[in-house]
Amino acid sequence: MRxxxxxxxxxxxxxxxxxxxxxxxxxxxxxADVIKIESASAMDNIRxxxxxxPGPGSVNTNGVFNDVNTNKRSVTININTPAGxxxxxxxxxxxxxxxxxxxxDRMDRWxxxxxxxxxxxxxxxxLTMPVMGTTGPYVRYGSYGNGVIGYxxxxxxxxxxxxxxxxxxxxxSDFSVPYFAVSALMAxxxxxxxxxxxxxxxLAQMESAVAMLGTDIMEYSxxxxxxxxxxxxxxxxxxxxAYPCWGEDRWIAIAVRTDEEWTALATAMGRPALATDSRFAxxxxxxxxxxxxxxxxxxxxxxxxxxxxxxxxxxxxVMAGPVEDLEDMLVRDPHLAAPSSTGHFERVSREGEDSxxxxxxxxxxxLDGESMALRVxxxxxxxxxxxxxxxxxxxxxxxxxxLADGVIY
Amino acid sequence: xxxTSxxxxxxxxxxxxxxxxxxxxGRMLAELGADVVRVEPPEGDxxxxxxxxxxxxxxxxxxxxxxFNAGKRALTLDLATSEGAVLCRRLIDAADVVLLTSTxxxxxxxxxxxxxxxxxxxxxxxxxxxxxxxxxxGEYRANDLVITAMGGLMGLNGLPExxxxxxxxxxxxxxxxxVAASTALIAIAGRERDPERRGREVTVSAQEAAAMSTVQTAxxxxxxxxxxxxxxxxxxxxxxRSLFQCADQKWIxxxxxxxxxxxxxxxxxxxxxxxxAHECHGEEWFDPRYRTPRLDTVNAAIRxxxxxxxxxxxxxxxxxxxxxxxxxxxxxxxxxxxxxxxxGFFRELEHPALGRSLTVPGAPYRFTAGQAGITRPAPEAGExxxxxxxxxxxxxxTGETS
Numbered sequence: 184m185r186x187x188x189x190x191x192x193x194x195x196x197x198x199x200x201x202x203x204x205x206x207x208x209x210x211x212x213x214x215a216d217v218i219k220i221e222s223a224s225a226m227d228n229i230r231x232x233x234x235x236x237p238g239p240g241s242v243n244t245n246g247v248f249n250d251v252n253t254n255k256r257s258v259t260i261n262i263n264t265p266a267g268x269x270x271x272x273x274x275x276x277x278x279x280x281x282x283x284x285x286x287x288d289r290m291d292r293w294x295x296x297x298x299x300x301x302x303x304x305x306x307x308x309x310l311t312m313p314v315m316g317t318t319g320p321y322v323r324y325g326s327y328g329n330g331v332i333g334y335x336x337x338x339x340x341x342x343x344x345x346x347x348x349x350x351x352x353x354x355x356s357d358f359s360v361p362y363f364a365v366s367a368l369m370a371x372x373x374x375x376x377x378x379x380x381x382x383x384x385x386l387a388q389m390e391s392a393v394a395m396l397g398t399d400i401m402e403y404s405x406x407x408x409x410x411x412x413x414x415x416x417x418x419x420x421x422x423x424x425a426y427p428c429w430g431e432d433r434w435i436a437i438a439v440r441t442d443e444e445w446t447a448l449a450t451a452m453g454r455p456a457l458a459t460d461s462r463f464a465x466x467x468x469x470x471x472x473x474x475x476x477x478x479x480x481x482x483x484x485x486x487x488x489x490x491x492x493x494x495x496x497x498x499x500x501v502m503a504g505p506v507e508d509l510e511d512m513l514v515r516d517p518h519l520a521a522p523s524s525t526g527h528f529e530r531v532s533r534e535g536e537d538s539x540x541x542x543x544x545x546x547x548x549x550l551d552g553e554s555m556a557l558r559v560x561x562x563x564x565x566x567x568x569x570x571x572x573x574x575x576x577x578x579x580x581x582x583x584x585x586l587a588d589g590v591i592y
Numbered sequence: 593x594x595x596t597s598x599x600x601x602x603x604x605x606x607x608x609x610x611x612x613x614x615x616x617x618g619r620m621l622a623e624l625g626a627d628v629v630r631v632e633p634p635e636g637d638x639x640x641x642x643x644x645x646x647x648x649x650x651x652x653x654x655x656x657x658x659x660f661n662a663g664k665r666a667l668t669l670d671l672a673t674s675e676g677a678v679l680c681r682r683l684i685d686a687a688d689v690v691l692l693t694s695t696x697x698x699x700x701x702x703x704x705x706x707x708x709x710x711x712x713x714x715x716x717x718x719x720x721x722x723x724x725x726x727x728x729x730g731e732y733r734a735n736d737l738v739i740t741a742m743g744g745l746m747g748l749n750g751l752p753e754x755x756x757x758x759x760x761x762x763x764x765x766x767x768x769x770x771v772a773a774s775t776a777l778i779a780i781a782g783r784e785r786d787p788e789r790r791g792r793e794v795t796v797s798a799q800e801a802a803a804m805s806t807v808q809t810a811x812x813x814x815x816x817x818x819x820x821x822x823x824x825x826x827x828x829x830x831x832x833r834s835l836f837q838c839a840d841q842k843w844i845x846x847x848x849x850x851x852x853x854x855x856x857x858x859x860x861x862x863x864x865x866x867x868x869a870h871e872c873h874g875e876e877w878f879d880p881r882y883r884t885p886r887l888d889t890v891n892a893a894i895r896x897x898x899x900x901x902x903x904x905x906x907x908x909x910x911x912x913x914x915x916x917x918x919x920x921x922x923x924x925x926x927x928x929x930x931x932x933x934x935x936g937f938f939r940e941l942e943h944p945a946l947g948r949s950l951t952v953p954g955a956p957y958r959f960t961a962g963q964a965g966i967t968r969p970a971p972e973a974g975e976x977x978x979x980x981x982x983x984x985x986x987x988x989x990t991g992e993t994s
Contacts, residue, residue: 185790187782188778188779188781188782188783188785188786188792189778189781189782191785192785201808205807209774213775213778213782214782228850232850233808233811234811234813234814234817234818235817236813236817237817237818246811246813246814246817247808247811250807250808250811251807297960315931316931316935316958318934318935319930319931319934319935320930320931320934321911321930321931323911324911324918325911325914325916326845326847326916326918327847327849327916329845329847330845330847330916330917330918331918333835333843333844333845333918333919333920333921334845334918334919334920334921335921335926336921336922336923336925336926337759337760337761338835338843338845338920339843339920339921339922339923340760340761340922340923341749341757341758341759341760341761342750342757343750343751343754343755343757346751346754347751347835347843348835348843348920349749349750349751349757349826349835350749350920351745351749351759351760351763352745352748352749352805352806352809352810352824353809354808354809355745355759355763355805355809357808358804358805358806358807358808359763359766359767359770359805362767362770362771362773362774363770363774363956363957365774365777365778366620366624366770366773366774366777367624367957367959367964369774369777369778369780369781370599370600370601370624370625370777370959370962371600371959371961372781372784373600373601373604373777373780373781373784374600374961374962376781376784376785377784378961380961381961382959382960382961382962383959383960384957384958384959384960385957385958386956386957386958387935387937387956387957389931390932390935390937390953390954390956390957391956393926393932393937393953393956394953394955394956395761395763395766396760396761396923396953397656397659397660397761397762397766398644398655398656398659398660398761399760399761399923400659400923400926400938400951400952400953401655401658401659401950401951401952402644402655402923403923403924403927403951404950404951404952405646405655405950406644406646406648408644409922409923409924410760410761410923414755414757415737415755415756415757415758417737417758418642418643418644419642419643420735420737423737424737424755425741425746425755425756425757425758427755432823434741434747434755434756435741436737436738436740436741436742436746436758437738438734438735438737438738440735497729497732497733500733502733502734502735502737502738503738504732504734504738504741504742505741505742506741506746506747506756507741507742507743507744507747508744508747508810508821508822508823509744509810509812509814509815509821509822510815510821511744512744512803512810512812513812513815513816516742517727517728517729518724518725518727518728518729518797518799518800519799519800519803521727521728525727526727527797527800527803528812530816540816541813542812542813542815542816543812544800544803544804544807544812545800546771546775546804547767547771547796547797547800547801547803547804548771548772548775548794548795548796548801549725549793549794549795549796550775550779550792550793550794551792551793552793552795
């Protein structure tokens with residue numbers, strides 16, 4: 184089988200929490216050797232946050248941690264000891280990329296800032312991706328993804344009229360920003376392959392979120408208009424919304440752009456006369472009478488199952504789909520819930536002390552028709568010996584001394 | 593030495609045949625310096641009919657086009673004619689990346705499938721984005737609304753008593769484009785390291801890209817382990833993360849970090865300094881496991897604090913105390929934001945056809961070895977037909993190209 188595209192690329196990964204590890208997970212899934220760096224005194228504290236399996240659980244069974252660290256290796260090295268720092272510098276010398284999402288100058292204070300790294304390995308690529316970037320008056324300000332979204336305008340550009348702002352689901356930027364991070368790293372890697380030159384990349388999470396506002400920035404610049412919360416309606420569609428279905432909190436999304444699609448929907452509803460009804464016959468009319476239109480459609484959909492309606496409407500040429508919840512995604516959706524080789528989810532297991540059976544996502548892109556294979560996230564320090572002895576060439580005696588001295592722990 | 597003064601991807605040729613769902617992918621590659629050429633039919637790109645418009649609600653100049661095609665060049669080809677199809681094929685043979693958004697069956701019918709195209713261009717990175725990939729719903733159609741609904745994103749947004757709410761600014765399309773652009777670049781960087789310089793076939797399901805963005809908010813293991821499917825919670829989202837209204841009526845996002853460190857004390861100290869009475873006294877409140885079932889009590893104290901001060905004060909004083917406090921900005925706030933201004937994020941881009949400049953978002957990254965950002969406005973229809981044919985194919989322009 185053909186090697187994965189990033190095989191042979193090594194990443195010394197200082198990322199923590201979600202957005203950083205989710206970025207380096209993409210590199211790992213596509214073949215990079217991502218070595219996650221922690222220690223018992225400086226643990227990635229996402230290990231103690233979020234969903235845990237039934238039972239006692241541990242820092243190695245956490246649902247959030249396991250989702251964003253597949254296919255990586257883990258070392259635990261105490262960076263606050265001279266010997267630990269020396270080991271990490273030796274790891275940098277054998278790496279192509281160094282990543283972190285710390286706020287402030289923590290890497291510099293460790294003596295692992297870009298200039299330090301460049302002295303160790305001249306063509307190193309370093310990515311630092313804090314919330315605010317590495318410059319500017321708010322450079323030391325921190326946030327989780329929920330605050331990044333609001334800062335970037337992703338709460339005020341949506342909602343129902345007259346309702347308080349809510350905005351997009353809480354951690355959206357933690358899973359969109361990683362694709363910006365990977366794009367920047369790949370552009371830098373491509374550049375290094377062509378020129379031999381490494382570099383420093385400053386990525387601001389909140390700028391990445393602002394970059395996803397579509398036309399909002401240009402429209403304000405051109406006309407002074409800001410997006411008005413308009414529920415689920417859209418400029419170029421009518422109808423366009425979520426309509427109630429049979430069951431509790433069940434909904435179907437339906438979007439109609441053309442007259443042909445509207446005729447198909449009216450026919451599927453068993454009301455073909457609506458297609459030529461003067462209130463709805465043209466796009467302009469449908470928008471003018473959208474409240475009436477929505478009420479008619481809701482009356483019809485509320486008597487039906489969301490999935491059955493989806494298949495019926497799609498067969499008729501109408502864009503429609505259930506508003507899926509987690510049970511839909513894991514059980515009912517014919518694609519997402521398909522067996523792991525073709526579907527979106529895969530169950531991975533770890534045996535032994537920190538045993539866990541874990542459901543995680545595959546990358547949403549396929550290469551040459553293949554889905555990327557997943558190896559369960561590492562337990563803390565799982566690869567200490569193979570990295571420190573195997574890769575860094577530390578002798579058996581020295582390794583034992585590093586363990587005894589608490590440098591590896 | 594490769595000249596990267598115009599971007600790290602200088603010299604990478606991208607032929608953009610994509611529909612709406614992957615327009616942003618081409619824009620991202622252009623921002624990184626690639627030569628992105630958008631192919632338009634003789635009647636013009638359908639994207640040019642999408643609002644909002646520069647010249648009013650019923651205008652003719654599409655800001656949708658100006659934004660999503662910024663940084664690209666444009667070439668007009670009639671793919672329905674054999675001459676147009678042949679030229680398109682020759683352009684793909686000269687390209688590093690082709691961006692497509694058709695079902696596998698349609699690609700094969702048009703001779704644009706990977707097997708056919710890689711036959712004459714083995715280095716090609718062939719990127720195809722569809723709503724549902726090549727799975728059992730591969731022929732189903734979807735716009736951004738249906739993608740975000742079926743990706744699980746929409747069901748998490750909104751107040752519990754309202755219907756699910758589609759995210760603003762087409763996030764389903766943005767996620768699909770982000771995945772497409774980043775995977776294309778993984779393939780491009782990988783090709784550079786491959787002695788045989790072989791390309792790749794990249795297929796992206798927009799539904800899966802949207803589903804990806806719900807991870808953690810809807811961690812699959814809530815259901816697998818506990819039989820629980822998270823629902824939209826409005827502002828009462830998981831943990832101490834809520835929105836509050838400040839004294840000046842502006843909204844703020846106020847998060848007390850998880851973890852059992854001293855940060856909780858930073859919050860109660862602040863309450864004490866402001867003389868705000870609250871019910872969160874005692875060591876037990878330092879433990880987030882104690883706080884979580886008592887969030888109403890915590891939120892009542894935060895609400896009082898925010899109502900006392902204007903937003904700017906809550907923001908800066910909260911951050912000074914290392915609490916995760918962030919303003920909930922609107923577009924106008926973003927234009928005034930000191931951080932974005934200091935970093936020069938927004939750029940003024942001249943649009944000669946409009947006789948003025950427009951503000952555009954910059955690239956969200958800075959490189960020490962190259963520029964990033966949009967440097968040319970979205971093209972006029974067919975603006976670069978002759979120069980692209982000459983540069984990519986070495987073909988002398990013969991005027992109008994069919």
